[in-house]
Amino acid sequence: xxxxxxxxxxxxxxxxxxxxxxxxxxxxxxxxxxxxxxxxxxxxxxxxxxxxxxxxxxxxxxxxxxxxxxxxxxxxxxxxxxxxxxxxxxxxxxxxxxxxxxxxxxxxxxxxxxxxxxxxxxxxxxxxxxxxxxxxxxxxxxxxxxxxxxxxxxxxxxxxxxxxxxxxxxxxxxxxxxxxxxxxxxxxxxxxxxxxxxxxxxxxxxxxxxxxxxxxxxxxxxxxxxxxxxxxxxxxxxxxxxxxxxxxxxxxxxxxxxxxxxxxxxxxxxxxxxxxxxxxxxxxxxxxxxxxxxxxxxxxxxxxxxxxxxxxxxxxxxxxxxxxxxxxxxxxxxxxxxxxxxxxxxxxxxxxxxxxxxxxxxxxxxxxxxxxxxxxxxxxxxxxxxxxxxxxxxxxxxxxxxxxxxxxxxxxxxxxxxxxxxxxxxxxxxxxxxxxxxxxxxxxxxxxxxxxxxxxxxxx
Numbered sequence: 415x416x417x418x419x420x421x422x423x424x425x426x427x428x429x430x431x432x433x434x435x436x437x438x439x440x441x442x443x444x445x446x447x448x449x450x451x452x453x454x455x456x457x458x459x460x461x462x463x464x465x466x467x468x469x470x471x472x473x474x475x476x477x478x479x480x481x482x483x484x485x486x487x488x489x490x491x492x493x494x495x496x497x498x499x500x501x502x503x504x505x506x507x508x509x510x511x512x513x514x515x516x517x518x519x520x521x522x523x524x525x526x527x528x529x530x531x532x533x534x535x536x537x538x539x540x541x542x543x544x545x546x547x548x549x550x551x552x553x554x555x556x557x558x559x560x561x562x563x564x565x566x567x568x569x570x571x572x573x574x575x576x577x578x579x580x581x582x583x584x585x586x587x588x589x590x591x592x593x594x595x596x597x598x599x600x601x602x603x604x605x606x607x608x609x610x611x612x613x614x615x616x617x618x619x620x621x622x623x624x625x626x627x628x629x630x631x632x633x634x635x636x637x638x639x640x641x642x643x644x645x646x647x648x649x650x651x652x653x654x655x656x657x658x659x660x661x662x663x664x665x666x667x668x669x670x671x672x673x674x675x676x677x678x679x680x681x682x683x684x685x686x687x688x689x690x691x692x693x694x695x696x697x698x699x700x701x702x703x704x705x706x707x708x709x710x711x712x713x714x715x716x717x718x719x720x721x722x723x724x725x726x727x728x729x730x731x732x733x734x735x736x737x738x739x740x741x742x743x744x745x746x747x748x749x750x751x752x753x754x755x756x757x758x759x760x761x762x763x764x765x766x767x768x769x770x771x772x773x774x775x776x777x778x779x780x781x782x783x784x785x786x787x788x789x790x791x792x793x794x795x796x797x798x799x800x801x802x803x804x805x806x807x808x809x810x811x812x813x814x815x816x817x818x819x820x821x822x823x824x825x826x827x828x829x830x831x832x833x834x835x836x837x838x839x840x841x842x843x844x845x846x847x848x849x850x851x852x853x854x855x856x857x858x859x860x861x862x863x864x865x866x867x868x869x870x871x872x873x874x
Contacts, residue, residue: 452869538672543679553570807830
C-alpha cells in the first residue's frame with residue numbers, strides 16, 4: 415500500500431470513528447524540516463483549544479521577557495524612618511509573580527524580615543500593605559464559567575499571587591445523608607465563612623465543589639463526598655492572596671520583635687498620584703524558563719493566567735484583561751502567525767469562547783522552534799510517555815519519547831499541539847484539536863494515539 419493511501423486511512427480513522435467522526439475538529443501535521451504537509455483536515459477551522467491555549471501565552475512571554483527574566487516583588491515605604499520607627503506603611507509591591515509561596519514554601523519571608531531589620535526598621539507605625547495595583551480589579555476573568563469560579567483550577571489573578579492562590583479545605587464525612595463538617599483550612603484565612611451543603615453519600619469519588627468570587631470571604635460548598643471517609647481535603651481558591659501574604663509578613667515581623675501598629679491590608683486601585691516610595695528589598699522569582707516549564711508540563715492555569723495578565727501591562731497600567739487579549743493577538747500577528755479568525759479571551763484556555771485553528775498553532779510552533787529561546791521552549795513541553803500531561807500518550811509505543819507537545823482537556827475535548835521527532839532526523843510539527851466528541855477524554859486520546867501511530871508508521 416502506498417504512503418498516500420495509508421495516510422488516507424489514518425484520516426478516515428478520525429472522520430469515520432464513532433467517537434471522533436462527528437466531533438468539531440481541526441488538524442494539521444507538517445514536516446517542519448521540508449515544509450511538506452503530511453496531513454490536514456480543516457486546518458483553518460477555529461475550535462476551543464482548552465489548555466493548548468497556554469502555548470500562545472508562554473511563547474509570547476518567552477519572546478517578550480526572555481528566558482532569564484525574573485518577576486520582582488519589592489518591599490517599599492514612602493514615610494520617613496526615624497529612630498528605627500517607620501512613620502507609615504510598609505508596602506509589598508507585586509508584579510504578578512505566580513510563584514510566591516508555591517506549595518506552601520514561605521521561607522522567603524524570613525529573608526524579608528532580615529531585609530526590613532537591615533533597613534533600620536524596628537517598629538512600623540502603619541500597616542503592612544499588599545499593593546495589587548499593577549492590575550485592575552478584575553481578578554476573575556469574566557469569560558470563565560461561573561461554575562469554575564472558586565475552584566482551585568480557576569483562581570483569581572492578582573498583582574500579588576501567593577500560596578498558589580489555593581487553600582485546602584479539610585472536611586470530615588459522616589453517615590449517609592449527613593452534611594460533611596468543615597474542620598479547618600490550610601492556609602488559615604481569617605474571617606472565612608462557609609455555606610456548606612456538601613452531603614455524605616453512597617459514592618466512591620469526590621464530588622465536592624467550591625464556589626466564590628475574589629475578595630469575598632464567603633465560599634459556598636456543594637456536591638457530595640463518600641460517607642464515613644474520615645478527614646480529607648477539597649481545594650478551593652484564596653479570596654485575596656495578597657492580603658494573606660501581608661498578614662503572614664506582619665506575623666513574622668512581630669515574632670521577630672518588630673512591632674506593627676495596624677492590621678495588614680491591601681490596595682487594589684491604581685493611583686499614579688501616589689507619593690514616590692523607597693525600595694528596601696527586591697525579591698525575585700525563579701527564571702521565566704522555570705515558570706513556563708511548570709506552566710506547560712503541568713498545565714498550571716494560575717501560572718499561565720498570571721503571565722497573560724502581566725503581559726497586558728505592556729499596554730499600560732493598570733493591566734487589563736482586554737489589554738492582555740490585544741497584546742497576545744498583536745504579538746503573534748506581527749510574527750506572521752495567522753490570527754485572523756482566532757478568538758482570545760484568556761491565557762490558559764479555561765474560557766469556552768477561546769477558538770484557535772490547527773494552522774495557527776503549527777505556525778506558532780514553527781516560529782518558536784527558530785527562536786533564540788528555542789532550547790527553553792522545548793524544555794517546557796511534556797514528553798510523550800515520560801512527563802507531565804503527556805505521560806500516558808503513546809507510552810510503550812514507537813512514539814514514546816518522540817513527541818514534545820502541550821495537551822488540552824475538558825469534557826468531550828482532547829487536544830494536542832507540538833512536535834514529533836522522526837527516526838531520519840526530520841522534525842514534524844502538528845496540532846490535533848478535537849472538540850465536542852462523545853465519551854471521556856481518555857477515549858478520545860486513545861483514538862488520537864492510534865492516528866499518530868498510523869501517520870508515523872507510514873512515514874518513518
